[in-house]
Amino acid sequence: MSFAAWTAERININTADAAALEQGLTNVGPVKAQAIVTYRRQHGPFLRVEDLTRVKGIGTATVERNRQRMTVGTRQAPTAAPSRQDVPAPVPRR
Template sequence: MKRFLRMLVLALALGPGLALASGPVNINTADAATLEQLKGIGPAKAKAIVDYRKQHGNFSSAADLAKVPGIGDKTVAQLGSQITVGTRAAAK
């Protein structure tokens, strides 16, 4: 039982980091806290991404992230496969 509780505490402590291991972060749906888990994205950049998305709508591609003030092509390239814009619904 003690081992189980230790594992549970460890899993809860590592929770945010484990989310990245499960796949890329969708920059169209992620909140600021989730975006901060990305390498090179701190609180200010995460807030800028969320604010930009609220003003301009969803990103069409990961490369569109470079349109956010304070984020350039170099940052987008470094993020690489860590980010996605998700899947698009089929046109009706």
């Protein structure tokens, strides 16, 4: 794999296992990688890469150093509000 192809592929911090995090991120060893996975299991997915600083041992310097290597993936768009036709009309009270 060429360097350009490798850098184009970002690591999804919400789905990557500890080995992938350790291998793909700078200054993230086995302990920090496992801490990321454990935090994610306990608290749910990261909404932004900056949320990674909530993990013990991960600071803003680590996030900034790896910003271009990480992603949180795509989020599902919220479901659309029901159309006016789908909402029943109120029944007048007597």
